[in-house]
Amino acid sequence: MKKILTKNIHKDKDLKIMLDVSKTVSSSINLEEVNNLILKKASQTLGTDHASLFLMDDKNKHLMLTAARGFSKNEMGNISILGSWERINYQVAKKKKPLIVNDLMSHPVFKKEKLPFAQKRLPLNSFLSVPLKAKGKIIGALIVSNKKNRSRNFTKDDQRLLMALANHVSIALLNARLYRGLEELFMSTITALAKAIDAKDPYTHGHSERVMKYSLTIGKKMNLTDNLLKKLKLSSLLHDIGKIGIKDAILGKEAKLTADELEIMRKHPVIGVKIVSSIIGSERFMRGISDHHEWVNGNGYPKGIKGDSISLEGKIIAIADAFDALTTNRSYQKKFSSKAACLEIARDSGIQFDPEAVKAFLKSFSEEHQIWKT
Numbered sequence: 001m002k003k004i005l006t007k008n009i010h011k012d013k014d015l016k017i018m019l020d021v022s023k024t025v026s027s028s029i030n031l032e033e034v035n036n037l038i039l040k041k042a043s044q045t046l047g048t049d050h051a052s053l054f055l056m057d058d059k060n061k062h063l064m065l066t067a068a069r070g071f072s073k074n075e076m077g078n079i080s081i082l083g084s085w086e087r088i089n090y091q092v093a094k095k096k097k098p099l100i101v102n103d104l105m106s107h108p109v110f111k112k113e114k115l116p117f118a119q120k121r122l123p124l125n126s127f128l129s130v131p132l133k134a135k136g137k138i139i140g141a142l143i144v145s146n147k148k149n150r151s152r153n154f155t156k157d158d159q160r161l162l163m164a165l166a167n168h169v170s171i172a173l174l175n176a177r178l179y180r181g182l183e184e185l186f187m188s189t190i191t192a193l194a195k196a197i198d199a200k201d202p203y204t205h206g207h208s209e210r211v212m213k214y215s216l217t218i219g220k221k222m223n224l225t226d227n228l229l230k231k232l233k234l235s236s237l238l239h240d241i242g243k244i245g246i247k248d249a250i251l252g253k254e255a256k257l258t259a260d261e262l263e264i265m266r267k268h269p270v271i272g273v274k275i276v277s278s279i280i281g282s283e284r285f286m287r288g289i290s291d292h293h294e295w296v297n298g299n300g301y302p303k304g305i306k307g308d309s310i311s312l313e314g315k316i317i318a319i320a321d322a323f324d325a326l327t328t329n330r331s332y333q334k335k336f337s338s339k340a341a342c343l344e345i346a347r348d349s350g351i352q353f354d355p356e357a358v359k360a361f362l363k364s365f366s367e368e369h370q371i372w373k374t
Helices: 002-026 031-046 086-094 108-112 116-121 156-200 207-221 226-237 241-245 259-265 268-276 286-291 312-326 338-347 355-367
Strands: 048-057 062-069 099-101 127-134 137-147
Touching (some): 031 048, 031 062, 031 137, 086 137, 127 156, 156 207, 156 226, 207 226, 207 312, 207 355, 226 286, 268 286, 286 312, 312 338, 312 355
Antiparallel strands (some): 048 062, 048 137
């Protein structure tokens, strides 16, 4: 009876751990966050010094180190050797079974593989490795090493618990990788679209990507969150997308634009918003597109809004856009030097440009010359 009761207590504890792990890991679709959460939970749950995550390289069919926890900086460069050990690849990746090694140096298989040098560089006394499976396919391996308890030995209960944890995190890990793949595809599509926009105007080759680079530099100097930086990245890359709806004769005109032509050109932020509104999730980055020609004193366009009514993305892109325009040769203007362009932007602080964003721009320019044009 006592044995059954103890077994049920362990089951309840394990179930609580699994629910906690599942809830925590599934709460994020960011691959780095998911990786770190998996390692943290694995190490805490099993009570180990280290945890490492290896993902299968589909091309080479070999385990590659993706993330690690608990190792010193000097040891980090050697952790990848774990994934190259044939015993781990054979047992975990090919046979899809866990592997317990409680005394690395006396283990018959690892002794044959001549690991003393590796063991000194990467102090593992023992480890437990389990496969990560999704849809019947091995996608990686989760390894915990060096138990902290008295026996310092991994048991079958540890194996069962880590296997259960691995089953819970595999789907979350797969979803995070899928999300990253979709995000990369989305960004490559957006970048191609930005290049197509720049190609319409003979004076703006590479303009959108430069504005994105400058905008992110300013945003980082202002200590924006990762979420805001993502919004800034998309909106700065697409800030001129509305020029797709402007006639080539106006975009490429070498002479000064007439009042009517200028009025048409000033519609490109509105056209841009209409274009991106059909993209799912576009509300995240629409304001940067709509606001990048607004002035903090209200004399900008298309709405003539001012001050705090202008989005932070719009304020930052306005500076990045102006800097690139000033430092690029145009039919109506010879390009400024970078320093002269900075002075022009500084003069318009509080008039056209937001003072805080200007401060961040000037500070980043003075500290990181390689980012800005020379």
